[in-house]
Amino acid sequence: ATQFGIKAALEQLGISELNEGTSTGTNSFSSGAILESYSPVDGQLIAKVKTTSAADYEKVMQAATEAFQSFRLIPAPQRGEIVRQLGEKLRQNKEALGKLVSYEMGKSLQEGYGEVQEMIDICDFAVGLSRQLHGLTMHSERPNHRMYEQYHSLGVVGIISAFNFPVAVWSWNAALALVCGDVCVWKPSEKTPLCGIACQNILAKVLEENKLPEGISCLINGDYKLGELLTKDSRIPLISATGSTRMGKIVAQTVAARLGKTLLELGGNNAIIVTPDADIKMTVIGAVFGAVGTAGQRCTSTRRLIIHDSIYDKVAAALVAAYQQLRIGNPLDEKNHVGPLIDFDAVDKYNKALEKAVTEGAKILVDGAVLSGSGYESGCYVQPAIVEADNAFEIVQQETFAPVLYLLKYSGTVENAIAIQNNVAQGLSSAIMTNNLREAELFLSASGSDCGIANVNIGTSGAEIGGAFGGEKETGGGRESGSDAWKVYMRRQTNTINYGSTLPLAQGIKFDL
Numbered sequence: 001a002t003q004f005g006i007k008a009a010l011e012q013l014g015i016s017e018l019n020e021g022t023s024t025g026t027n028s029f030s031s032g033a034i035l036e037s038y039s040p041v042d043g044q045l046i047a048k049v050k051t052t053s054a055a056d057y058e059k060v061m062q063a064a065t066e067a068f069q070s071f072r073l074i075p076a077p078q079r080g081e082i083v084r085q086l087g088e089k090l091r092q093n094k095e096a097l098g099k100l101v102s103y104e105m106g107k108s109l110q111e112g113y114g115e116v117q118e119m120i121d122i123c124d125f126a127v128g129l130s131r132q133l134h135g136l137t138m139h140s141e142r143p144n145h146r147m148y149e150q151y152h153s154l155g156v157v158g159i160i161s162a163f164n165f166p167v168a169v170w171s172w173n174a175a176l177a178l179v180c181g182d183v184c185v186w187k188p189s190e191k192t193p194l195c196g197i198a199c200q201n202i203l204a205k206v207l208e209e210n211k212l213p214e215g216i217s218c219l220i221n222g223d224y225k226l227g228e229l230l231t232k233d234s235r236i237p238l239i240s241a242t243g244s245t246r247m248g249k250i251v252a253q254t255v256a257a258r259l260g261k262t263l264l265e266l267g268g269n270n271a272i273i274v275t276p277d278a279d280i281k282m283t284v285i286g287a288v289f290g291a292v293g294t295a296g297q298r299c300t301s302t303r304r305l306i307i308h309d310s311i312y313d314k315v316a317a318a319l320v321a322a323y324q325q326l327r328i329g330n331p332l333d334e335k336n337h338v339g340p341l342i343d344f345d346a347v348d349k350y351n352k353a354l355e356k357a358v359t360e361g362a363k364i365l366v367d368g369a370v371l372s373g374s375g376y377e378s379g380c381y382v383q384p385a386i387v388e389a390d391n392a393f394e395i396v397q398q399e400t401f402a403p404v405l406y407l408l409k410y411s412g413t414v415e416n417a418i419a420i421q422n423n424v425a426q427g428l429s430s431a432i433m434t435n436n437l438r439e440a441e442l443f444l445s446a447s448g449s450d451c452g453i454a455n456v457n458i459g460t461s462g463a464e465i466g467g468a469f470g471g472e473k474e475t476g477g478g479r480e481s482g483s484d485a486w487k488v489y490m491r492r493q494t495n496t497i498n499y500g501s502t503l504p505l506a507q508g509i510k511f512d513l
């Protein structure tokens with residue numbers, strides 16, 4: 001790690017040996033247990049974090065609810081200016097933060113930088129948005145009346161994020177929430193607490209420089225029990241949660257029980273359909289990046305390829321050949337394509353998935369293995385695998401957060417491939433590789449892909465921030481990031497104003513006194 005400048009990066013980001021995991025802006029305090037963050041890259045302890053106790057949490061919520069009272073009164077374009085400054089600071093810290101993401105989470109440095117770039121992009125997007133929080137105007141059915149709608153700030157937004165995008169997912173939520181006049185309380189994954197602290201340090205500095213109150217952006221660290229405090233807290237009108245479907249179901253039920261709002265971005269089981277009209281070279285690049293990028297730990301990772309039987313052997317051979325070129329190793333070394341999995345638990349799930357696939361009758365095309373020896377001391381590096389399987393296999397129906405790619409065959413028309421693609425519980429991302437206009441349009445039509453994201457001639461991962469991000473079915477239905485995703489961070493109010501001197505009732509009701 002020393003040779004890749006991790007020490008300097010940590011210093012620049014304000015990470016010390018022991019860090020306060022609880023913070024309301026620049027005011028940091030924590031009295032919970034100590035959490036240690038180990039790097040999956042080399043197995044070394046990076047730093048320690050003092051977690052958030054229930055009493056600390058209460059202080060955070062007090063600061064947040066108080067900050068909201070004044071923050072919501074700042075005009076939206078001025079709030080946008082704060083987010084613009086956040087974007088500037090992220091530009092200055094792109095290298096350091098990208099390195100920390102790569103070192104603490106294990107994704108390739110290129111992808112670490114890419115993640116920080118997503119943060120910068122969403123800040124730019126949110127700045128523009130801060131002058132475009134538009135509502136509609138309507139024509140009233142009554143004379144001398146005017147109707148319109150406006151969007152007001154919602155309150156405290158609780159953000160629960162996952163280890164695989166330890167910084168970008170926070171920023172999608174925080175940048176939008178801030179221009180909307182909300183304040184944030186963020187619980188990052190226990191597996192990547194230092195990424196959370198680094199982001200908090202950056203934003204806290206911006207708030208301090210602008211003399212804004214503590215509590216606009218708060219950080220808490222801890223396990224699922226802390227998450228429970230958030231989800232049960234009726235002072236939090238919106239919980240935005242990213243993670244497994246299992247976690248999302250618990251969050252959804254808890255928040256629904258108090259009639260709060262949730263924005264859920266949960267599991268995916270993303271497929272690329274490869275038709276006889278596909279460009280094979282493009283297919284291989286899209287599929288391989290989709291399957292092994294972030295070591296298969298993106299929500300959008302390509303898990304299934306649904307290949308027409310007439311070209312199956314050719315595509316399978318091209319993929320096997322491409323997998324032979326993959327360099328697996330230290331993700332900070334830019335010549336490597338694939339870094340480690342996040343931890344032993346993930347390695348275990350990867351092993352079990354391969355075992356289960358074989359038990360169910362799968363044929364291994366590129367065998368998996370846990371790598372050992374020099375450079376692989378952390379025990380988290382695995383060989384990406386390709387498995388010939390059937391969509392009906394139990395293991396294929398599940399999301400395994402690891403680089404295991406299932407090849408599935410279809411015959412006949414593209415409708416058959418679409419049926420296979422849709423026949424899973426998840427509905428996040430999907431793609432078709434084809435130069436056939438009819439196939440492409442059918443895939444995008446009402447009877448096509450049932451996912452929140454449907455692409456033509458690109459893979460399933462690597463969405464841009466400008467579109468709404470999220471998916472259907474067990475993916476949870478939420479939409480984050482671009483388009484009009486901001487609306488969930490605000491409350492809509494319909495206003496009807498009577499500027500006449502009589503009081504006519506709607507629906508023509510007569511009520512004379």
Ligand code: UN1
Binds near residue numbers: 297298
């Ligand atoms: C996630 O895996 O939770 O589309 C987010 C992508 C990235 C975001 C993934 N822009 O792959």
